[in-house]
Amino acid sequence: DTGVSQDPRHKITKRGQNVTFRCDPISEHNRLYWYRQTLGQGPEFLTYFQNEAQLEKSRLLSDRFSAERPKGSFSTLEIQRTEQGDSAMYLCASSLGPSGRETQYFGPGTRLLVL
Amino acid sequence: RKEVEQDPGPFNVPEGATVAFNCTYSNSASQSFFWYRQDCRKEPKLLMSVYSSGNEDGRFTAQLNRASQYISLLIRDSKLSDSATYLCVVNGGQFYFGTGTSLTVIP
Numbered sequence: 001d002t003g004v005s006q007d008p009r010h011k012i013t014k015r016g017q018n019v020t021f022r023c024d025p026i027s028e029h030n031r032l033y034w035y036r037q038t039l040g041q042g043p044e045f046l047t048y049f050q051n052e053a054q055l056e057k058s059r060l061l062s063d064r065f066s067a068e069r070p071k072g073s074f075s076t077l078e079i080q081r082t083e084q085g086d087s088a089m090y091l092c093a094s095s096l097g098p099s100g101r102e103t104q105y106f107g108p109g110t111r112l113l114v115l
Numbered sequence: 116r117k118e119v120e121q122d123p124g125p126f127n128v129p130e131g132a133t134v135a136f137n138c139t140y141s142n143s144a145s146q147s148f149f150w151y152r153q154d155c156r157k158e159p160k161l162l163m164s165v166y167s168s169g170n171e172d173g174r175f176t177a178q179l180n181r182a183s184q185y186i187s188l189l190i191r192d193s194k195l196s197d198s199a200t201y202l203c204v205v206n207g208g209q210f211y212f213g214t215g216t217s218l219t220v221i222p
Contacts, residue, residue: 033210040123042202042212043159056209091158100146101166104210106158 002026004094004107012113013082020078021110025094032075033104034067035091043091049075050097082114116141121203121213129221132193136216138203139185145207148186150177153200153215162201163188193220 005024013019025032031050035043046065047057051072064082069075079086089111093104121138128134140148147166151159163170165186169178176189186205190197198220203213 035212040214042119042214044212045209089156101164102147102206103149103161103164104204105161109158111156 004092004105006090006092006107006110008110009108010111010113012115014115015082015084017082018078018080019082019112020076021090021092021112022074022076023092023094023107024074025092026105027073029094029096029105030072031095031097031102032069033093033095034075034077035093037089037091037109038087046077079112082112084114087112087114118142118207118211119203119205119213121216123214123216125217125219127219127221128193130193130195132220133189133191134193134218135190136188136201136203136218137185138187138205138213139183140203140205140207140211141184142205142207142211143181143184145205147206148177148179149204149206150175150186150188151202151204153202155200159202190218193218195220195222 007022033048034046037043049069064080067077089109091109092107095104150162152162153159163177165177165179174191178187200215202215205211
């Protein structure tokens with residue numbers, strides 16, 4: 001399977017703990033995006049990378065969130081001191097860009113529950 | 116104003132019906148447009164891309180009206196398996212997602 005993969009698929013944690021998620025993009029894709037999605041809403045942009053450079057970060061993203069893509073391949077998203085409001089599906093997508101026809105392909109997501 | 120707006124529905128239609136969803140966007144400089152399908156608790160999956168006036172793939176037709184800044188998705192001969200949420204996505208320098216339109220096809 002050469003699609004986008006994410007790990008873990010599910011994570012349950014206690015409030016105040018740190019969590020880290022991993023995303024492996026489609027191998028030839030240079031762009032990688034992180035989104036958060038809650039029930040009844042569309043995906044909400046968090047941040048994106050082009051190769052190893054983090055080009056944009058949402059203003060909604062607090063300092064507790066950090067993302068890396070050190071070698072321009074896989075990426076990690078870390079949430080420090082988790083809060084109950086962080087409970088959501090975290091989606092990763094990859095694409096080949098920039099292009100007027102850039103198309104995103106999503107991984108299966110990591111579902112986070114903060115107790 | 117939101118970048119992308121969709122009617123959330125729900126749309127409940129009988130098998131075999133034709134159903135249409137509309138989506139409006141605010142950035143007139145947007146270059147590309149997409150419809151994704153999302154099943155419950157799953158990731159969005161690309162259904163169609165729209166770069167010019169429209170695109171057709173079997174029972175699915177997407178149309179773009181740049182003057183009025185809306186995109187539509189038409190599903191003909193609805194199947195039970197079409198039941199899902201349909202997300203409208205617009206690339207206006209960044210990918211903007213609608214909240215999705217829920218479709219249930221009833222036997």
